[in-house]
Amino acid sequence: MALTFRGGIHPDDRKDATKKKPIENLAPPETVVIPMSMHIGAPCTPTVSVGDTVKIGTVIGDSSAPLSAPIHASVSGTVTAVEPRLHPNGSRVMSVVIANDYENTIDQSVCPKGSFESLSPEDIISIVRNAGIVGLGGAGFPTHVKISSGLGKVDTLIINCAECEPYITSNYRAMIETPEEIIGGIRILMKAFGLSSAVIGIESNKLDAIPSLEKALPSGGGGIKIKTLKTKYPQGGEKQLIYSLTKREVPPGGLPAAVGCAVFNPDTCAAIYQAVTTGMPLVSRVVTVSGSAIANPKNLRCPVGTMVSDLVTACGGFKEEPYKIIAGGPMMGSALQGVDLPIIKSSNSILSFCGNEDTSVAEPQCIRCGRCVSVCPMNLMPIYIRMYYEKERYDELEKLNVSDCIECGSCAYVCPGRLFLTQTCRVAKARLAEYKKKGAN
Ligand code: SF4
Ligand code: SF4
Structure with missing residues (x-):
């Protein structure tokens, strides 16, 4: 018998569009934009300057903090900018921009x-x-x-x-x-x-x-x-x-x-x-590019720092202007502001969707069906979390173990009232953490 856990949901896996498609190497991008924060922990400090020549595998950012990881050039070429650029998380993050010389020269440390x-x-x-x-x-x-x-x-x-x-x-x-x-x-x-x-x-x-x-x-x-x-x-x-x-x-x-x-x-x-x-550091990754708005979905291997727009172009572009572009999966991924953003180390997927997949409603309403509670794999009660979040009852949010929410999206997926339960849980977690921090000071 297949092994399982309590709760959870059974969404259509929608993998057919790319399941049978072998991984393709993306044509080398002209430019890569590599953020100095692509991991949990301390961001890196750039170790290169504008005008420097780099090779594939050259360290371009590092940190002495224990919780961090160095960052390497993913193409060979010349550093053309070291400046804050838009990150997939929506903030501006110090980044190293490299113009590809298409020589694919490997750093001697590799x-x-x-x-x-x-x-x-x-x-x-x-x-x-x-x-x-x-x-x-x-x-x-x-x-x-x-x-x-x-x-x-x-x-x-x-x-x-x-x-x-x-x-x-x-x-x-x-x-x-x-x-x-x-x-x-x-x-x-x-x-x-x-x-x-x-x-x-x-x-x-x-x-x-x-x-x-x-x-x-x-x-x-x-x-x-x-x-x-x-x-x-x-x-x-x-x-x-x-x-x-x-x-x-x-x-x-x-x-x-x-x-x-x-x-x-x-x-x-x-x-x-x-x-x-081989000694090759983490400079490339495989990204699934899919969703109803993509002309020709694919699995693509690309250098870290490749722009999302380059991947979309390699997949034949958009069939129509997408109403939503997501980095990651449809359940736990995060919405992107556009396609002029880089692929980072943790980008496993870029999804884009046509407007007819927008299931949001003007006035979300709870009908007290209890489905959100029955599917929560962490045994939480999303409906009560929402209620106490709106009342700013942090004591109750703590009793409801909101910090255990893994932001899986199962509750929002099944909610017939179309409430933004995952987003509410995410914000409630953050607010509770802030509240507790203030109390500790
Ligand atoms: S699933 Fe939606 S409608 Fe049903 S109890 Fe939970 S919040 Fe209310
Ligand atoms: S998002 Fe959080 S509250 Fe909702 S089902 Fe997943 S773990 Fe439970």
Whole structure:
């Protein structure tokens, strides 16, 4: 029986538009705009100036803060600007702009790091940090910190191949096309954590990726097991995935390591494999470009810093002016202000939708059906969160554990009254955090 968790929803997965399309390399962009903040934690400070020549893999930004990750040039060429530019999160962020010389010259620091068998956990952490690897599933948490903070605590390594958000197929295509990179990265992570086993969780709508992954396993499986998960959203939520695979429950406010688990995205594993075997830092990624407004949806590999407009052009442009463009999935992604924005390390998808998919109503109203409560995978009560948020009752919001909301969007998806429940929960969380901070001062 496929493994699952409580609550959740069953949206149409809408993956058919790109599922069968092999990953294409985008034609080299003329210019890349690389923000100095593409991860959770301290932003980097630029280490290059206007006029500098850079190669693929040259460090262009770094930070001494423990929670950060360096940033590298994704094309070779000349730095033409170091200035604040619009970031996908809507703010202006210090960025390095590079004019591509189309020479694809590789920085001399990019070289293989030797057999992973001979590396210590500290060596692996250092390689991962220097390669600027962050969680590629969308969160952007620096991977070297996830490994170092889990040493001695983690007994279960989990690879999140659920890819449960509708439309997105970048992980799926990587599982089909380059499984040896994913399995290679898992083996390196097993070495780092000192574990003899790992488990890959994959949704039942991607069963054809299993033989591909199995072929890439070392003789005898190497301790790596593949388990089938029920196709249900948000199966790829860290807490839901951990529960489905291990029946362990991450406590409120806790991290996976609190229950002995560490969860990695398959693209992150592949990036670790590349960093060790070739020395190439994280300078490119696969992005699914899809949605009803896109003429020819595709999975595209592009340099970090490529403009969204370049990806849209490579997909034949828009069929009509989209009413909404989203970075990430339709459930958890965030709306973009336009297409003159760069792809960052955590951009797994760009979706755009025609106006006839706009389901919002002029006057959202609660009809007290309770559906939002029954689908919440975190056992929260979105309807009461909304009520107490409007009354600014922070004491009640705390009792309702609003901080546990993973912003999965399931409540808003099922709400017949079309209330903006996810957005309300997101703001309520932030307001409660501010309120508690003020109280502490
Ligand atoms: S799902 Fe919507 S309409 Fe139903 S109780 Fe929740 S908020 Fe109200
Ligand atoms: S309250 Fe949060 S966790 Fe629960 S369904 Fe809504 S968005 Fe998801």
